[in-house]
Amino acid sequence: MSSIYEERARVFKAFCEENRLRIIELLQEGDQCACVLIAKMGIKQSALSYHMKILVDSGVVESNIVGKWTHYHISEAGSQYAQELLRTMTQQHVTPAAECSCACEKPDTQSIRNGVKIHGNA
Amino acid sequence: MSSIYEERARVFKAFCEENRLRIIELLQEGDQCACVLIAKMGIKQSALSYHMKILVDSGVVESNIVGKWTHYHISEAGSQYAQELLRTMTQQHVTPAAECSCACEKPDTQSIRNGVKIHGNA
């Protein structure tokens, strides 16, 4: 059993490593087979295989085996799922930006607010 | 100097670790100060500080210091930037899905195409 956080992390693991970002960029040009990706990336065959597994597990890339070759391409559905997930994960659940109602403020709310805006960078 | 891939990876590092996903979820409820996050997360102070640094570096979270407290909130601009980045990164640069024009197909294209669809899962 995997937590919801584990599942979400799996999606974004695709985008948090440089080699995988380069692979995704290559796939933007269309379907590519493993042998071409190895050549373009300049990495070992087993390393590519490792990264492709992570990419496919994320849902962002799909593979299809044609004879002895494996072809990879960006999954339209997987990409849109990731985009939607990112949107909902960063969406505020409250109006603009509620102030922190934390305990640390309670002891002496006065001094904290003394002419100092809670939000904003100044 | 950091590569474009390094910069992009930095953004999505925010979303590829479970603790950070939980922190982001907590921030969806609005501004939170570090002391509250420590309590809710059940992690050590230095661990929280470590994760918050990564989150702030990603641009997805902003911090503001109010006296001795540090407050964190989701950055509207940072989130939208991440969403936009994700969208452009997964966008096909070619019509639907071009077939691989790789060298490995060239030797004997015939046999590969023999009644087998290149794309599609069957």
Added chain:
DNA sequence: AAAACATATTGACAAAATTTGATATGAGGA
């Protein structure tokens, strides 16, 4: 100024991710 407090930083360690070389698997061609 001294004490108390919140957070950041550091160094040591543990755990997870990545790379590499070797080998296994599975498919096509001889």
Added chain:
DNA sequence: TCCTCATATCAAATTTTGTCAATATGTTTT
């Protein structure tokens, strides 16, 4: 069937991340 080729998997080495305890920094309170 045997050989060759493409990719996957494995085990070991290496690198990167994440955690913890201790300490530093900077702020408020007294």
